[in-house]
Amino acid sequence: MRLRDLGERGLISRIERAAAKVSGRSVVLGIGDDAALLRPRAGEDVVVSTDASVENVHFRFSNESPRNVGRRALVANLSDLAAMGARPMGFVLALGAPGELLVKRVDGLVAGLLHEAVRHGCPLIGGNCSQAGEVSLAITALGAVKRGNALTRRGVRAGDRLLVTGVLGAAALDRARAERRGRVRHVAEPRLRAGLALTRVRGVGSCIDISDGLEADLGQVLDAAGLAADLEPAGLPLPRGFRRACAALGLEPLALALGGGEDYELLFTLRPRGPSAAWLSQRLGVAVTEIGRVVVGRRQEQRGWRHFAR
Amino acid sequence: MRLRDLGERGLISRIERAAAKVSGRSVVLGIGDDAALLRPRAGEDVVVSTDASVENVHFRFSNESPRNVGRRALVANLSDLAAMGARPMGFVLALGAPGELLVKRVDGLVAGLLHEAVRHGCPLIGGNCSQAGEVSLAITALGAVKRGNALTRRGVRAGDRLLVTGVLGAAALDRARAERRGRVRHVAEPRLRAGLALTRVRGVGSCIDISDGLEADLGQVLDAAGLAADLEPAGLPLPRGFRRACAALGLEPLALALGGGEDYELLFTLRPRGPSAAWLSQRLGVAVTEIGRVVVGRRQEQRGWRHFAR
Missing domain, CATH: 3.30.1330.10 (PurM-like, N-terminal domain)
Incomplete structure (x- = not known):
């Protein structure tokens, strides 16, 4: 029909x-x-x-x-x-x-x-x-x-710590696989409980979900404030077996984790004296990883999905 | 660009x-x-x-x-x-x-x-x-x-009076004209003030806006309740000069007024002892016309825009 x-x-x-x-x-x-x-x-x-x-x-x-x-x-x-x-x-x-x-x-x-x-x-x-x-x-x-508890993209300061829930790159890997053979099967987990828990954590500056890729969405938070990030790419949380799976497909794991998009993990900033990633993992009910710091300066390039682009 | x-x-x-x-x-x-x-x-x-x-x-x-x-x-x-x-x-x-x-x-x-x-x-x-x-x-x-003041499509009863704001058919006439020559220019007036005023009128049973044409939207209200309408087509409020304009284009005025759609007037039902159309016109800040009654029975056909239809 x-x-x-x-x-x-x-x-x-x-x-x-x-x-x-x-x-x-x-x-x-x-x-x-x-x-x-x-x-x-x-x-x-x-x-x-x-x-x-x-x-x-x-x-x-x-x-x-x-x-x-x-x-x-x-x-x-x-x-x-x-x-x-x-x-x-x-x-x-x-x-x-x-x-x-x-x-x-x-x-x-x-x-x-x-x-x-x-x-x-x-x-x-x-x-x-x-x-x-x-x-x-x-x-x-x-x-x-x-009222007053909403997490926004504002409130980021130089010196803040950068943290992310879960792992990055799984959706991009699944999409890359589906482009070659097979089907898209990955469905991300919306971090609703984690977001709600974050509203009760002291020292959270800003929060965004990673829809277009870590670099692009980090840019959304930092550009408006005229700030940049000091990221340690080696410290990004990757899915289990990710590097091996990427290697088998000839893909660059960091490119997927930084620019892949659709991870729908939460990226948030925290004052230097805020709680540890380990404490947050427990409180938010999901792995939380510290991935870098907010610094003074301007970021240079971005990856991530852009609409209407040539 | x-x-x-x-x-x-x-x-x-x-x-x-x-x-x-x-x-x-x-x-x-x-x-x-x-x-x-x-x-x-x-x-x-x-x-x-x-x-x-x-x-x-x-x-x-x-x-x-x-x-x-x-x-x-x-x-x-x-x-x-x-x-x-x-x-x-x-x-x-x-x-x-x-x-x-x-x-x-x-x-x-x-x-x-x-x-x-x-x-x-x-x-x-x-x-x-x-x-x-x-x-x-x-x-x-x-x-x-x-709370509790929203006008819904429920609450219609046999014996209720049927009323409508403004005039019907203007949008359909404009569209018919644009199909032959010229451009669509008509923009309906959303009856926000009238709707708000209606929440304060006693005896209002149900309310719907006429988006798909009077017959189709009246059907939305009546079908769920298993009721029908006794309409007097000659009593429908038409725009000034409407019959003449329709005649010039070879169009049937009643067909446009009953089935044309996009009038965005309010169609509402009122208990028999509710206020008069004249009183309502003043209260709602727009002409209100009584067009018929709700009766027991099933309606037969409908005009109006249908999506996906052959």
Whole structure:
């Protein structure tokens, strides 16, 4: 069956039924009205983040299952909530697709979205389906954070320590493999618990999630402040067996770890007297590695994915 | 200049600078971080609505200025907030575009969005730019409404009166004209003040904005409740000179008014003893017309725009 056989109302009903399995305590009114209603707790700010996944730009059905595409699409948004230290409340989906799209592909996309939605308590609360030349998922995730507690990209100072959760390069390695043979299977873990825990740690200066690669996202934090980083590349946390796997494929491990993108780990700065990486690992529930320091100066180059570039 | 000459960062900076002109009292943190922060007032729920405008589906650059496209794209979302009785807090934009797109077209789209953003106090607070095969604007608008005051599609009863703001068919007439010659110029007025005023009127059962045409949207309200409408087509509020303009183009005025879409007027139901249309016109600050009654039964057919249909 193709999307055009189902029609817009049919598609919406189908997504509505699937989405009804995931509920959220912050949702007053979900799918089916002109808009959804969310209820943050007293003293909370609302966190809003939007991100899109576009066919042949962010994914290809030829080397990735629709379910995996859906999972990654929501993770990208949840990761932004994590980087603000927010708890998820719900998300909306603007789905663009051609009439010829197989309905089972849409089912797969939705199943992937809802898989992550269940895991992270972030129900689908509304959306929009539109005809389009290619498949795209524009997702807006809504969260909540206690007033004044949000982690931002500001607040970085020279002398701050640079830390990162988890390991870097796994998504890039998986993508490189999929380009040669096989399929994209990697789905990152949005660091929601770690982000929430970070809001309670003293001395955190700024926080960002690594979506475009460590170098590019570090640049986002430092450039605005006119600062640079003193990184020790040998100290970057890499996945187990990473160097060997890269060697087998003729890839440069550091290039993937620094510029690969889609790791969705948290990169944050900490005052010199803040807690140790070991203490933070325990508190955040994920490995935390100190990778360098913020210094005065300007950084030189960046890797990482750029849109619209030649 | 093309989008690819500007690059993603260049495009984001350009939009950021333009968006900085519009501020909002509910915005704690706007564009430039992993997510934006909004602060609803105590006792308010957050209203979330998403809608997309896609090139060659919702608009064509051959017969509409980018500015007009941008205006209509935001109005579609603001109208959903209006139909909930919400006040706008801000919106996010997921922009998809090919690298060959002229930057002046993007400038026009953004200028149109911001024109309506200023008029309705709804600043651009974040977004995402992505390469895509065609231009698309997926917008999520955020608003706030006092708890328990939101207007929904529920609450309709047999015997309720059916009322509508403004006039119907103007957008459809403009579109029909543009298909033959000339350009799309019509931009509807999102009924935000009227929606807010309606939350304070006793006896309002349900409310929806007319985006797909009166018949289709009335169906949305009635079908779920298993009810039908007794409409008096001769009593529909039409724009001045509408019948004559339709006749000149060989169009059926009622077909446009019933099925045209994009009027973005509010359609609401009212208990039999609720206030008169005249009283409501004054209270809502816009003409209100009583167009029929809710009756027991099932409606038969619908007109209006359907996506993915053959």
